[in-house]
Amino acid sequence: MEARHDLQTTNQDYPKPITAPPPPISKDIEVRRAMEASSKSSLFNLTRKDILYEDEWLIAVDKPKGIYCEALLSSASRLLVADSSNEYHLANRLDRDTSGVMLITKSHKVAAKLVKAFTEHKIRKSYIALSIGPSPNWSKITIRSGHGRSKHGAWRAYAALDVGRVLPGGSVVRDMETTFEIVSVNGEKPQASELESVIVVDGEPEFCCNGEEDVVVVVRAFPRNGRTHQIRLHCQYLGIPLRGDVKYHGVYEWRGRTFEGHELHAESLSMDHPVTGDPIVIRAPLPCWATGDGRCNG
Numbered sequence: 001m002e003a004r005h006d007l008q009t010t011n012q013d014y015p016k017p018i019t020a021p022p023p024p025i026s027k028d029i030e031v032r033r034a035m036e037a038s039s040k041s042s043l044f045n046l047t048r049k050d051i052l053y054e055d056e057w058l059i060a061v062d063k064p065k066g067i068y069c070e071a072l073l074s075s076a077s078r079l080l081v082a083d084s085s086n087e088y089h090l091a092n093r094l095d096r097d098t099s100g101v102m103l104i105t106k107s108h109k110v111a112a113k114l115v116k117a118f119t120e121h122k123i124r125k126s127y128i129a130l131s132i133g134p135s136p137n138w139s140k141i142t143i144r145s146g147h148g149r150s151k152h153g154a155w156r157a158y159a160a161l162d163v164g165r166v167l168p169g170g171s172v173v174r175d176m177e178t179t180f181e182i183v184s185v186n187g188e189k190p191q192a193s194e195l196e197s198v199i200v201v202d203g204e205p206e207f208c209c210n211g212e213e214d215v216v217v218v219v220r221a222f223p224r225n226g227r228t229h230q231i232r233l234h235c236q237y238l239g240i241p242l243r244g245d246v247k248y249h250g251v252y253e254w255r256g257r258t259f260e261g262h263e264l265h266a267e268s269l270s271m272d273h274p275v276t277g278d279p280i281v282i283r284a285p286l287p288c289w290a291t292g293d294g295r296c297n298g
Contacts, residue, residue: 014165015158015165017156018156018159018201019233019236029252033096033260033261037096040066044071045079046061052284057106058110059106063094063266064099066097073104089105091105097261099287101267101282101283117272121224126269127231128265130216130289131218131219131240132241132243132254133215133239134214134215134239136185136238139181139190140180140197141197143177143238145234146158146173146201147176147227148173149169151167151168157237174227178230178234181222183218183219185216221235229248232245232247244261244262244263245262245263263287
């Protein structure tokens with residue numbers, strides 16, 4: 001009798017994510033948000049008041065919440081019809097519900113220079129975010145971890161020691177680093193402190209908090225990299241997920257209201273100009289929720 005050899009699949013020891021997967025409630029909410037954003041984006045028109053900076057090589061605009069980046073690119077070409085070009089490029093991208101500074105270049109060469117500058121961490125970015133969670137016991141903290149897609153396709157944080165390891169699908173864990181500063185807790189500014197904590201993530205989250213739950217925490221974030229959902233993942237890891245960020249366990253309903261989309265704003269971008277070399281700083285006006293009292297939604 002002929003011997004039967006069963007095919008066996010090698011069960012590779014993939015790295016284990018150290019942040020929780022999206023909760024079941026997030027799927028339907030995210031689908032609805034995506035459909036609403038697609039509708040809004042198709043009707044979106046950039047105006048001159050949305051322009052934060054412009055010269056002959058690039059333009060910086062203030063992206064609204066709930067609009068896809070591609071809508072700004074097509075809208076910019078319509079607005080700048082006198083300077084019509086087929087070479088407009090998005091120099092950076094923001095998530096659908098993230099607002100703030102976005103760069104659009106006017107030529108392939110400038111686009112290539114900015115891509116190189118972003119890759120080499122020569123462009124400095126700051127974000128402001130509003131979270132709901134326990135009150136942090138730190139005023140400044142840096143998180144260093146891994147980043148990648150889990151076997152179910154969701155973006156997750158991984159231990160720093162896992163950087164470089166292969167993930168399901170063939171990609172690898174990449175490094176990500178974010179520094180956070182507390183702006184306010186329940187609208188109150190924290191006491192000034194020169195102390196900074198540095199956490200090199202090596203396992204499950206250990207929340208650095210004072211125990212008081214359900215407070216409004218406004219933080220300023222300085223990402224060293226530009227990984228997908230980086231700030232959102234690190235806020236989840238710290239136990240202070242963004243308000244409205246259901247994908248990463250942020251509250252959807254809070255104090256009798258629902259919140260459509262997370263509250264994250266690309267506040268500023270500073271760099272040496274890709275052509276002239278002059279230092280430039282571009283700032284976007286802060287949204288109303290950045291006051292930190294929790295009453296504003298938008």
